[in-house]
Amino acid sequence: MSEIRTLIVDDSSVMRKIVERALRQAGLDLLVVHEAGSGVEGLDVLKVKQVDLILSDINMPSMDGLEFLRQIRAQNLAPGVPVVMITTESSEEHVKQAIQAGAQGYIRKPFTAEQVKERVLPLLSAA
Amino acid sequence: MNSVRAAAIACKREGGNDEMERTMAVSLRESVQLVSDPGNLDASVEEVFQTMLGVSCRRDSSPMPHEAESVTAVVGFGGLLSGACVFRSGSIAARKIAAHMTGMEFEEVDDTVKDAIGEICNMLAGSWKGKVPDLAANCGLSVPAVITGRDYKLHVQAPEFQLNHTYCFEDMSFAVTVVCDGLQ
Numbered sequence: 238m239s240e241i242r243t244l245i246v247d248d249s250s251v252m253r254k255i256v257e258r259a260l261r262q263a264g265l266d267l268l269v270v271h272e273a274g275s276g277v278e279g280l281d282v283l284k285v286k287q288v289d290l291i292l293s294d295i296n297m298p299s300m301d302g303l304e305f306l307r308q309i310r311a312q313n314l315a316p317g318v319p320v321v322m323i324t325t326e327s328s329e330e331h332v333k334q335a336i337q338a339g340a341q342g343y344i345r346k347p348f349t350a351e352q353v354k355e356r357v358l359p360l361l362s363a364a
Numbered sequence: 365m366n367s368v369r370a371a372a373i374a375c376k377r378e379g380g381n382d383e384m385e386r387t388m389a390v391s392l393r394e395s396v397q398l399v400s401d402p403g404n405l406d407a408s409v410e411e412v413f414q415t416m417l418g419v420s421c422r423r424d425s426s427p428m429p430h431e432a433e434s435v436t437a438v439v440g441f442g443g444l445l446s447g448a449c450v451f452r453s454g455s456i457a458a459r460k461i462a463a464h465m466t467g468m469e470f471e472e473v474d475d476t477v478k479d480a481i482g483e484i485c486n487m488l489a490g491s492w493k494g495k496v497p498d499l500a501a502n503c504g505l506s507v508p509a510v511i512t513g514r515d516y517k518l519h520v521q522a523p524e525f526q527l528n529h530t531y532c533f534e535d536m537s538f539a540v541t542v543v544c545d546g547l548q
Contacts, residue, residue: 248507251465251480255416258467296486298507325490328500345494346487347415 240267240311241361244284246279246305247323251344256292256323256353263354265361276305291315291360292344294326295331306338319360325347347359390516392444392498392547399445399496399547400525407490409531409540412484417464421531428530431455435473437485440506445499446546449489450518451481453538460536473512482508488540511548520545 243260245253253272258270271286271319273279277300291309295302302322309315321342322335334345342356392399406423431454439449451519453461459470462480470477484509493499522528524544531538 249479249483249486251462251476252483254466284476296505298506325486325494325505326500327490327494328497330501346490349410 241265241290242269242271242288243290243292244271244273244282244288246273246276246291246297246302247267247292247321248274248297250274252294252323253334259348259350259353262350263357265357266342268269273280276300276302276308279305279332280308280312280314283309288318290357291320291325291355292319295322295326303338305333306340310339319363321356321360332350365410369544371393380513385496392496392502395496395498396525396547399499400493400544402529404495404528405492405527408488408495409529411491412487413533414483415466416487417461417533419464419533421533423528424532426530428452428491428537429454433473434458434513434516435478436511436516436518437478437481438509438511439482439485439489441489441493441503442506443503444548445493445503447523447542447544449485450541450543451488451538452518452541453481453486453536455512457536457538460534461538467493476511478510482510492542528539 243329244311245256247253249257257270258287259268271282273282274295293302293305306320319341321344322340323344323346326345327345341360344352344356377435409421413419433455435453435455435458437451441447455473458473458477458481461484462470462477465480466476486505487506493503524547527542529540531540
């Protein structure tokens with residue numbers, strides 16, 4: 238698999254590292270990771286960097302993950318790039334909101350590396 | 365906590381009038397036994413520690429041993445249930461938890477340790493509310509707040525219900541408290 242440019246958006250730096258580690262454990266060794274601590278920072282990254290995959294938390298200060306996702310679509314940033322939400326919110330309602338906002342995948346915290354692999358790899362293959 | 369309530373209400377508004385009407389028909393008061401089931405908290409702690417740290421926990425009937433320097437994380441609930449999930453441990457246990465999560469060693473409770481403990485509390489709160497479907501869909505979470513210091517006490521005035529459990533992992537203790545101060 239070729240180099241995968243990934244944007245990880247989470248207000249927790251520890252979670253960003255854990256997500257990166259899970260991606261590497263999923264077999265994505267050629268990973269270039271960009272990090273953002275909020276939706277606002279994530280949009281700034283997407284304005285200057287091209288990415289192949291976006292993983293975002295939902296509950297974040299200043300701009301949450303759902304608004305971040307809506308802004309990506311509204312501003313036509315990263316067209317065609319799969320977005321996976323990684324969050325503690327697990328209800329059907331939250332999943333529905335994420336899908337409506339344009340997410341292709343949803344991973345509930347706490348998660349295993351295997352779950353990340355199952356949700357992310359098919360999206361990269363399809364992209 | 366008001367911001368959490370506002371977020372929960374805004375979240376429901378986005379779903380339209382039908383969704384609002386359905387939400388208003390939901391009442392957790394009728395299922396308070398399910399919401400306050402102590403087994404849900406134990407299952408959440410086991411799930412989070414096993415999945416994110418790779419360690420097993422067991423519930424301890426004795427209170428958490430006193431340690432002067434401690435780390436406390438608080439995640440607020442808002443919506444049909446208002447209250448908070450509180451994680452508390454001594455500084456050694458907090459550093460150990462952060463070490464398991466990151467693969468790094470910590471000499472002190474630095475920002476990374478605080479971040480890790482905040483995330484543990486966030487996942488515990490999310491997992492706990494996820495055990496009851498009506499709660500999962502109608503209760504928002506705040507971002508974590510982390511408090512460090514020596515010899516402080518947590519006081520909650522007349523809660524609706526409170527679960528206060530102590531757990532052990534690798535000879536270390538921590539406590540998880542779920543406080544509900546309002547239930548609709």
